[in-house]
Amino acid sequence: MRRCPACGYPVTGTERFCPACGQELSAIENRLAPVIDTTTPLMPAQNSRMAVASLICGVMTWILFFVPLFLAIPAIICGHLGHRAVQRGNGIITGREIALIGMALGYAHLVLTGLALCVLLVVLVVTV
Structure with missing residues (x-):
């Protein structure tokens, strides 16, 4: 079962809009995640x-x-x-x-x- 990325409400997968908040599900899922720069170490040397x-x-x-x-x-x-x-x-x-x-x-x-x-x-x- 999927959840709405905006509000976390469970959706079955056939809806285009979240029944709880009304957010369009395909628009939210198509957003790119922020890119993490893996070339710099996260801890100081x-x-x-x-x-x-x-x-x-x-x-x-x-x-x-x-x-x-x-x-x-x-x-x-x-x-x-x-x-x-x-x-x-x-x-x-x-x-x-x-x-x-x-x-x-x-x-x-x-x-x-x-x-x-x-x-x-x-x-x-x-x-x-």
Whole structure:
């Protein structure tokens, strides 16, 4: 059973006019519904929490230089997870650049730590 779009009165389907309000049924049904813009997200975009954690760990790795593995590795892991979340977020989740900066800081710290260990090893071998 159909209902009149104007007043909600039930109609059988053979009437051209609503028996309750007198509105023409075909004219109401032929009106176009308002168009909803689906290209813009309905919710504001948010930064990925993993991307933010990656950036924090990456910066803290350089501030606390003596604990490289405890902060550089989580910066890299959180950076990759945050980057993946941004890719899968479909525009709702942002923070791609934040994740990349955190990963870069973590990788750079690991490389410099590896170089420092190699130099230390060479110095120890030469002096012994």
